[in-house]
Amino acid sequence: MDLDIEGNAALVTASTSGLGHACAEALSKEGVNVTICGRSQDQLAYACDRLNAMGEGDILGLQADVRDPDNVKGLVRETVDQFGGIDHLVTSAGGPPSGSFMDTEDTDWFQAFDQLLMSNVWTTREAYPHLKESDHGSIVNILSRTVREAQDELVLSNSIRRAVLGLTETQAREFAPEVRVNAVLPGPHETSRLEELAEDAVERGEYDEYADAIQAFAEEVPLDRVGQPIELGDVVAFLSSPRASFVNGAALPIDGGAIRE
Numbered sequence: 355m356d357l358d359i360e361g362n363a364a365l366v367t368a369s370t371s372g373l374g375h376a377c378a379e380a381l382s383k384e385g386v387n388v389t390i391c392g393r394s395q396d397q398l399a400y401a402c403d404r405l406n407a408m409g410e411g412d413i414l415g416l417q418a419d420v421r422d423p424d425n426v427k428g429l430v431r432e433t434v435d436q437f438g439g440i441d442h443l444v445t446s447a448g449g450p451p452s453g454s455f456m457d458t459e460d461t462d463w464f465q466a467f468d469q470l471l472m473s474n475v476w477t478t479r480e481a482y483p484h485l486k487e488s489d490h491g492s493i494v495n496i497l498s499r500t501v502r503e504a505q506d507e508l509v510l511s512n513s514i515r516r517a518v519l520g521l522t523e524t525q526a527r528e529f530a531p532e533v534r535v536n537a538v539l540p541g542p543h544e545t546s547r548l549e550e551l552a553e554d555a556v557e558r559g560e561y562d563e564y565a566d567a568i569q570a571f572a573e574e575v576p577l578d579r580v581g582q583p584i585e586l587g588d589v590v591a592f593l594s595s596p597r598a599s600f601v602n603g604a605a606l607p608i609d610g611g612a613i614r615e
């Protein structure tokens with residue numbers, strides 16, 4: 355299927371590894387010019403080399419922290435300077451720390467609020483005027499299955515991501531018809547975030563071995579495995595494209611059927 359997005363411009367935040375990177379890869383393979391970002395310069399350089407080697411579109415790599423509104427303004431400004439506009443925005447951010455309600459301090463709550471919710475507010479506010487100018491403006495917010503089914507030891511994700519879902523639904527109504535806005539809800543995918551959650555579970559004594567913790571993630575999924583990041587990236591590229599032109603305000607699980615409701 356031709357996604358008909360060749361030559362468009364995309365900004366994908368938090369995208370030097372994992373799910374954001376896979377979205378950048380899928381868009382780039384379709385000939386989209388893509389800006390990626392992350393905090394680590396080394397990781398950024400590696401990610402740019404990788405995308406340049408495999409993609410079709412041009413890649414702009416910028417060091418930025420999505421929790422800093424000035425960094426976010428720079429991302430949008432430099433993307434527009436380089437590519438002449440922005441047609442597609444994909445928002446992601448690193449995952450918040452794991453933990454139970456009683457283990458979670460006020461500072462964790464405020465940091466997760468900036469990381470998950472305000473990063474989206476700042477990025478979307480800056481990018482929207484450019485998306486509105488596009489003939490194919492789209493936003494996809496990467497959230498989590500936690501918005502549909504609370505997960506143990508993930509109180510910050512369970513709580514704050516639901517606000518980002520409400521924001522997504524609001525943006526979908528306010529920005530239509532010029533810009534479509536959707537969310538994807540990942541289940542477990544093989545990224546460094548999943549490794550971190552597995553290590554935390556071993557540290558809490560829930561599993562003896564790291565491999566057991568990873569196996570437990572796979573066992574919750576009817577397809578009997580965790581996802582590969584590109585399996586999410588391909589869906590995000592489709593949702594960003596005119597092939598999904600009547601999809602707006604959707605929150606699509608990409609989880610191998612793990613959500614039970």
Ligand SMILES: NC(=O)c1ccc[n+]([C@@H]2O[C@H](COP(=O)([O-])OP(=O)(O)OC[C@H]3O[C@@H](n4cnc5c(N)ncnc54)[C@H](OP(=O)(O)O)[C@@H]3O)[C@@H](O)[C@H]2O)c1
Pocket residue numbers: 367368369370371372373374391392393394395397418419420421446447448449450469496497498499539540541542543544545546547548
């Ligand atoms: N993987 C899963 O199974 C899964 C499931 C459900 C939800 N999610 C959510 O999906 C999102 C992406 O997950 P992932 O698995 O792809 O994570 P990941 O593999 O840890 O990758 C996170 C990426 O975001 C960048 N990043 C982190 N914090 C950032 C910040 N403040 N500013 C800019 N870039 C930042 C990282 O680079 P730097 O560290 O260099 O900044 C890295 O490129 C997270 O919110 C995660 O909680 C993941």
